[in-house]
Amino acid sequence: MADSTGQAEQGLFSRIASDFTTRAWVLIPVGVGINFVGGTLVTVLKLPIFLDTIGTILVALLAGPWVGALTGLITNLVLAVADPTLIAFAPVNVAIGLIAGFLALRGWFKTYPKIVASGLIIMLTGAILSAPIVVLAFGGVQGSPGRSALTVFFLATGSNIWRSVFTTSVIVEVVDKLISVFVAVFVARAIPERYRPQKAQQTL
Amino acid sequence: MFDYRPGDSPVHLLNPVTKLAVAVGLTVIVFLLPNPWGPALIVVTLLGVAAVAGFPGSVAKLAAVLTGPLLIAVVIVQGLFYPGNETPLLAVGPVTFWEEGVSYGLLVFFRVLVVVCAILIMVFSTYPKAMMVAFIDKGLSPKLAYVFMASLQFVPEMQRRARAIIEAQQARGLDLEANLWRRFQALLTMMIPLLAGALISVETRSLALEARGFSRVGMRNYLIEVPDRTTDRVIRWSMAAIVVLVALWRIVL
Numbered sequence: 515m516a517d518s519t520g521q522a523e524q525g526l527f528s529r530i531a532s533d534f535t536t537r538a539w540v541l542i543p544v545g546v547g548i549n550f551v552g553g554t555l556v557t558v559l560k561l562p563i564f565l566d567t568i569g570t571i572l573v574a575l576l577a578g579p580w581v582g583a584l585t586g587l588i589t590n591l592v593l594a595v596a597d598p599t600l601i602a603f604a605p606v607n608v609a610i611g612l613i614a615g616f617l618a619l620r621g622w623f624k625t626y627p628k629i630v631a632s633g634l635i636i637m638l639t640g641a642i643l644s645a646p647i648v649v650l651a652f653g654g655v656q657g658s659p660g661r662s663a664l665t666v667f668f669l670a671t672g673s674n675i676w677r678s679v680f681t682t683s684v685i686v687e688v689v690d691k692l693i694s695v696f697v698a699v700f701v702a703r704a705i706p707e708r709y710r711p712q713k714a715q716q717t718l
Numbered sequence: 719m720f721d722y723r724p725g726d727s728p729v730h731l732l733n734p735v736t737k738l739a740v741a742v743g744l745t746v747i748v749f750l751l752p753n754p755w756g757p758a759l760i761v762v763t764l765l766g767v768a769a770v771a772g773f774p775g776s777v778a779k780l781a782a783v784l785t786g787p788l789l790i791a792v793v794i795v796q797g798l799f800y801p802g803n804e805t806p807l808l809a810v811g812p813v814t815f816w817e818e819g820v821s822y823g824l825l826v827f828f829r830v831l832v833v834v835c836a837i838l839i840m841v842f843s844t845y846p847k848a849m850m851v852a853f854i855d856k857g858l859s860p861k862l863a864y865v866f867m868a869s870l871q872f873v874p875e876m877q878r879r880a881r882a883i884i885e886a887q888q889a890r891g892l893d894l895e896a897n898l899w900r901r902f903q904a905l906l907t908m909m910i911p912l913l914a915g916a917l918i919s920v921e922t923r924s925l926a927l928e929a930r931g932f933s934r935v936g937m938r939n940y941l942i943e944v945p946d947r948t949t950d951r952v953i954r955w956s957m958a959a960i961v962v963l964v965a966l967w968r969i970v971l
Contacts, residue, residue, distance in 0.1 A: 543868035547876035598837035653826035
């Protein structure tokens with residue numbers, strides 16, 4: 515397995531490569547599975563949230579931003595074999611992995627106020643990146659009928675399509691991303707030390 | 719998960735890279751076309767291709783399920799609020815649907831439908847391992863291919879585990895009909911065993927992979943061979959040419 519010591523002298527590319535240890539590679543399918551299964555659990559519990567990015571955030575916490583970003587990308591590509599429209603949202607999931615990973619490296623997942631802030635930053639990143647995709651590729655409509663109804667409500671009150679889509683996604687996702695971030699942190703901390711990748715020592 | 723339908727139609731025999739190239743090319747084309755007719759015509763053609771491959775019903779049904787809600791929502795949103803709305807089409811009580819908006823809504827719908835159909839045809843007609851071998855032949859890193867395949871297999875496995883944990887917690891008194899706060903609490907009692915278990919299995923998997931030379935560099939051989947025929951090359955180059963022509967036509971006009 516590659517070692518991540520002496521990072522300062524290495525270039526960006528080899529620093530990224532050093533994050534991809536065998537354990538990190540194996541972590542990615544697990545992250546994809548977690549992203550998927552969050553959706554199953556909220557359906558069973560009939561909760562009004564998605565929890566479809568817990569895996570991306572968790573992998574970013576455990577193995578750094580680049581592995582987190584790849585987890586996001588692979589999630590949307592793999593799930594696209596069942597729902598091809600998800601490919602369009604791959605950039606959002608990639609960005610969530612990157613942001614969560616960089617925040618984690620700077621210690622933003624260590625105290626509760628900072629975890630809340632991280633959740634909000636991740637939510638805003640998602641909302642900003644998904645707005646152009648929703649507006650340009652899907653005509654302003656995405657997800658459940660309830661979500662579309664909310665967008666129609668904002669349009670009817672006179673907002674333009676961009677602001678309506680952005681506001682809808684902030685309202686719908688703020689609780690979702692906060693819960694996702696906390697679940698990811700709790701789970702990451704619940705993993706025994708010896709099963710954590712090296713990177714996790716910097717982030718938790 | 720990966721709903722492969724075995725067969726020996728001309729569509730099945732194409733190289734997976736060709737199918738992906740066609741899907742990407744069609745995606746670019748439908749986003750260049752200005753009105754719903756072009757994309758609608760491509761959808762009909764794609765259903766014809768699905769018929770040749772022997773699964774027109776499955777593609778049509780799944781595509782309808784995936785994009786049906788979009789059709790309704792986008793026609794409402796754009797029909798009522800499209801900025802270029804000028805010509806009234808239909809007035810229902812106090813609300814008016816406008817021609818320009820409905821047309822734009824249909825354009826969005828058919829664009830998405832083309833992409834959905836093209837990818838579903840690719841998925842239904844391609845053996846997943848053959849797809850990965852074909853991509854590795856074209857220069858995809860074997861590690862990325864592994865991650866993609868492993869994810870495909872891991873998703874249903876995680877779902878099985880989740881079901882088992884839900885049943886185990888129900889046997890211990892978990893109430894799926896309790897109030898919202900209780901159900902939120904129940905989420906953690908399911909997440910932690912599920913995720914911790916999955917993460918601990920990571921260690922075992924990484925040792926198993928290492929023992930099989932996962933991080934070795936050098937030549938690799940594959941169990942299956944995926945031929946890249948002349949037909950494939952002809953289709954890929956024609957697709958590229960059509961994309962360029964459509965782009966030129968849109969820029970000149």
